Amino acid sequence: MATKQIIHGIYSDEVPLLEGCTKLRAAGIRIKDVFTPFPVHGIDPIVGVPRTRIAICAFIYGITGLSLATLMMWYMMVSDWPNDIGGKPNWNYYSNIPAFIPITFEATVFCAAHGMSLTYLLRCWLVPGAKAKNPDPRTTDDKFMIYLELNDEQSKKADEILRSTGAEEVNYKGTITIEPKY
Amino acid sequence: MHAESQIREPLILGNKTYRNITDDIIAPIEGKANRLWYILFTISVLGFMWGIGCLSYTIGVGIGAWGSNNGVDWAWDITNFVWWIGIGHAGTLISAVLLLFRQKWRMAINRSAEAMTIFAVLCAAIFVTLHTGRPWLDYMLFPLPNQFGSLWPNFNSPLLWDVFAVSTYATVSIVFWYIGLIPDFAMVRDRVVKPRMKKIYALLSFGWGGNVRHWSRFEEVSLVLAGLSTPLVFSVHSIVSFDFATSVVPGWHTTIFPPYFVSGAVFSGFAMVLTLMLIVRKVYKLESYITVKHVEYMNIVIIVTGSIVGVAYLTELFVAWYSGVEWEQYAFLNRATGPMWWSYAAMMTCNVISPQLFWFKKLRTNLVFTFVLSIVVNIGMWFERFVIIVPTLCRTYLPSTWNTYSPTFVDVGIFVGTIGMFFTLFLLYSRTFPVIAQAELKSILKSSGEEHKKAAANHAHH
16 A cells, blocks of 8 residues: 655646646656646647547547448438439439438538547546536636645655746645555 | 747737636626626517517418518528528638637637527528428428338438538537537636536536646547538538529529638628627627737638629629520529619628728728628628529519519518527627637737737847
């Protein structure tokens, strides 16, 4: 069992925040999370967040939408009940493709957009009734927070780095006990 | 830190801090509405109520209550539908296309423009739902399994494409808007003091915290949604134009319709954004964020799209003459000189001549002039759709079906009702939602804020 100290390092600007993150990482300290009021560009590699793969999901959802629309129109217009509309019979899918393009496109966009958005909301667990994820409410206004969970030795080092890079506050928020994983 | 060229004018005026931005955006939500808001709200609700009355009357007695007749079977209803859906286009254009082009000025207006899109699409939806005559059977528009002998909708029909396009457009716009709103609702949640408000905004903010991973996903999702919405917005009005262009009615059966409709839509949409934003910036004191430069940028879009629309009108006339098709020639002659020449004249004046005045810098940076012209443009764009539909249908192939048209009080009532509904929703939105995407705005404060730019310039000189 290991006991870890929870530390909130509060900054009021993103430039010292980035500096603080860089120095913490250089000192071998793991940054648990950073809370910012707006997307700070260039922070991901510093904190060690890999690029999100959500765009790949969107592509897969899009392909799914395209296939579903094709299948639907083929079934309804060609297989189940072929019609002869204005002398243009629906005996096969191929000869009707031009007329089917708009709906194929719309279904692709529909599935890609909604699938990706749902994935995003669920992956971040942004759902109605979810508890606010920021430990300090000021981080949606004008404060930037580095959130650390460290052992005593690292805490001292982190405290120094946070203060030297211009953190306004370094708050100790108690300890948590981490059960070892077997 | 990304430094911006000094030649670019600042997008955030005054010496603002992140806290100032929060305070300015939350002020209308925390504060009380003034008398002007209540007056406008009352008028809008009254209009809306009248619309509901006329709508119920239509449902009760059928669409015979409208001025539409045997020849002119599409009239005010479809005119209003195309007008509203066109107005909606600017919101998506601002939030999606301008995002792809990395235009920072969109950040001050995208939230309200998207809200406008959604409200405009709701208004448009009323007309398409109603024009079928039996709106309670509208579920038959969707490909649902049914007991009518496997009667599926006709996927070859542009009217069905429209169903898919408009519903995709409406739902994707709402999702795009809401995903952008989540961080701002979280800001409101963390700021308000009243417990009930806190509870409501906590629910709306979906528990947003603003950590690195979430922001990284947020930006990726916004970018991909913008990439998806861009072709979507072009497809929607192209498909609306197919409703006309794939028919064989002279004056409608033209290949220029898709680009012409899309630019017309953007043109009218930007005009509506200007109408609304000029009021919003004044009423909620957001002059530091929605600056004269923003207005000028929008006016430039109006010149460009207005000119495309003007060229399209002239091309239509030229092609009608050059085609040698007598019916086509007559359709245009009838629009310009027939019994409804006044609508054609109104369209030409409002859409072709008036936006050209924006070539003068004095005029396009004059807010009062811009406000007046934005309304003129929307009147013109309403007449454009009227000209395309009504005078054309009054004079089709068979002289025996020639007819005239005048709207009834029900037509007028439903139209006024949708305007009332639009403003009711917008007024409610502007008091309860963060009207500017403040999180995004904070991210450009350092590069485009007035004081920061000055500081950067001084720094460069030393």
